[in-house]
């Protein structure tokens with residue numbers, strides 16, 4: 001038995017507290033943020049350093065035991081869902097900040113370090129790490145790299161990819177890849193963007209070097225309330241068209257506004273159909289100019305209510321509602337399902353209206369709170385898992401939303417990843433040849449195909465069984481939508 | 485008028501045929517970086533007739549172009565809407581196609597602040613060595629579906645496939661651009677780089693010739709926060725100054741017999757003996773070296789590119805060779821790495 005042999009070798013290679021094999025102790029690891037999917041892994045390993053990670057990978061490779069890597073387990077697409085016959089490699093104990101280099105303005109950290117703790121470490125020096133997923137207190141930087149995570153401030157400051165300068169990656173075949181470091185370029189092919197967002201399929205990230213930015217000196221947050229989702233949606237494009245890139249530009253619809261206001265008491269106008277939250281930063285003079293200009297644009301789109309916050313306390317209050325939108329949604333429905341498609345900004349109004357209509361036909365509520373400036377939607381489908389067919393209905397509804405995103409020229413996932421959740425949806429985005437190319441790339445890193453198998457890239461068989469869902473190249477569905 | 489011509493069928497077929505007949509092809513754009521790759525031998529497959537803008541919507545901040553389109557065309561189109569490519573790629577000898585810019589992956593003076601070519605690349609359509617037409621990424625700002633194979637093409641020098649078209653994120657041109665200059669010593673230059681990194685979001689370029697430092701700023705007020713009183717604004721130093729550096733049209737580049745491009749870690753400069761023979765961009769992390777030393781062993785792990793130089797080529801790590809095989813299993817692309 002391969003597992004038995006692997007266990008024997010692992011036990012002799014590692015100190016005893018690194019392995020968990022007892023059923024009750026493995027339970028906490030059975031799921032990630034996508035809690036509808038659960039599986040207790042064969043074995044949990046908690047290495048404390050890179051050398052231990054290498055040993056574990058070597059043994060699993062020799063014994064052909066599949067490996068699933070896990071950071072903090074906050075992923076929303078099931079990427080860290082364990083395999084019954086596999087080892088779950090948990091990196092949460094590798095959480096040292098190895099170096100902060102003030103000359104280079106970089107921090108080099110182990111993969112289990114939480115996103116927020118990097119900014120906390122360098123905050124006294126006027127620096128911060130820009131990407132700020134809402135889960136930043138909990139999620140790990142290794143997980144951020146594996147998902148190429150975004151956050152509210154990515155509109156101006158970029159995604160994880162744009163803020164990471166170096167990675168050290170261990171492949172299951174035994175290679176240690178040192179990519180980048182503190183340099184903007186490294187010799188040969190640039191593998192950093194390939195590893196970023198690869199959802200643990202190509203290797204284990206054991207070290208991350210990130211850029212640190214100076215904290216902005218002046219900031220302001222604007223809230224604009226609208227009578228219709230369309231005006232708010234169109235206003236987003238108009239703001240971008242001014243040539244001002246806001247630090248953040250977020251939108252919430254009426255259900256999300258009401259839920260958040262009730263939860264956070266932050267002064268949101270509960271009778272509005274939609275609000276935009278727009279954060280600006282810069283020197284005093286540019287900030288003042290930008291505020292005037294954005295105010296004009298909001299007026300052009302019939303803004304009904306307008307608030308502006310410049311001091312830290314009132315800015316925090318306006319953000320509080322947005323940041324508590326997820327827990328707030330948890331109070332208006334027993335369960336919700338968070339989607340993550342991205343679309344060209346100009347289609348925001350149309351897509352939101354269609355989602356609303358779809359919701360009505362499925363008999364399910366939906367709240368929208370999302371990164372409007374990037375066109376990254378997060379419809380929250382509200383359902384009740386205790387009702388017999390609501391899970392299936394909400395999944396079908398979710399699938400319709402993702403297909404709609406692809407049809408208007410977007411993608412099925414902007415920041416949460418394919419994981420196990422969106423494998424079917426990914427079929428509609430890629431042709432067979434593209435999927436084959438993905439698998440050949442995977443094989444270059446993982447000959448046996450045992451790193452996080454069955455995630456992120458759907459097999460050709462799976463897609464052909466879905467058949468009818470395939471959107472083929474060249475076909476233009478929804479011909480009524482203007483395309484380019 | 486921008487020439488609109490779809491040559492993709494011929495490009496795809498040529499590669500597919502080469503694959504079937506076990507032949508090789510060499511992908512070539514304008515040939516503006518021929519001094520890097522050496523003279524082409526073999527069947528050149530020219531992309532320069534595959535031209536045109538597939539879409540450009542300024543308020544979406546995205547442009548999609550065919551790979552044979554000249555960089556100049558794209559620059560002018562974007563400038564007409566007061567926008568630009570964030571990475572502002574070089575046009576050596578005034579030429580260069582979009583495909584060639586992606587394949588070589590070079591970014592201009594603003595790279596540390598606006599990001600690299602790779603960073604702005606949103607999606608591509610390409611042909612792999614099997615003659616298959618593939619699309620990765622797309623036209624939206626955020627997309628994590630599938631492996632990011634589009635960005636892997638940046639700097640791949642035609643070893644993985646032929647790029648047919650690409651979508652880039654574009655940005656508004658800065659409202660204000662003003663150059664500052666001061667005569668400072670190399671030590672003071674390094675101190676100045678540190679201040680820029682730690683304090684300012686408003687620098688977009690730096691150039692230092694070991695005597696005089698030039699900074700491109702997008703906000704006069706923000707320059708004050710850097711506390712560099714010796715720097716004075718110079719309105720006569722306009723955009724063309726920075727473009728000449730980008731395109732190697734300055735005296736230093738024309739007068740240097742040897743030129744080696746070195747990308748150093750943030751916070752580091754070349755050792756003094758080498759630094760003497762170099763000019764610097766990117767807050768000191770991009771050095772152009774004109775001395776006689778072979779730097780390959782002196783600077784391990786560092787990206788060193790011979791523009792007209794003598795540094796030895798390193799062998800590629802095995803993972804990169806395996807990746808090349810994953811895209812081109814039968815070795816159709818005769819292009820090779822220059823790094």
Ligand SMILES: Cc1cc2nc3c(=O)[nH]c(=O)nc-3n(C[C@H](O)[C@H](O)[C@H](O)COP(=O)(O)OP(=O)(O)OC[C@H]3O[C@@H](n4cnc5c(N)ncnc54)[C@H](O)[C@@H]3O)c2cc1C
Nearest residue numbers: 071072073074075079134140142143144146149150200205
């Ligand atoms: C309330 C809430 C809010 C959220 N908000 C956002 C948001 O605003 N933006 C956003 O982008 N995401 C958001 N997420 C999703 C999630 O937090 C991110 O995807 C995060 O990056 C996952 O990090 P993690 O450490 O929890 O990774 P995990 O869930 O443990 O793993 C995620 C994936 O990464 C792989 N992985 C983890 N670590 C490594 C490693 N070191 N090497 C290789 N592979 C690895 C795993 O195999 C898995 O495929 C949110 C989640 C929650 C629960």
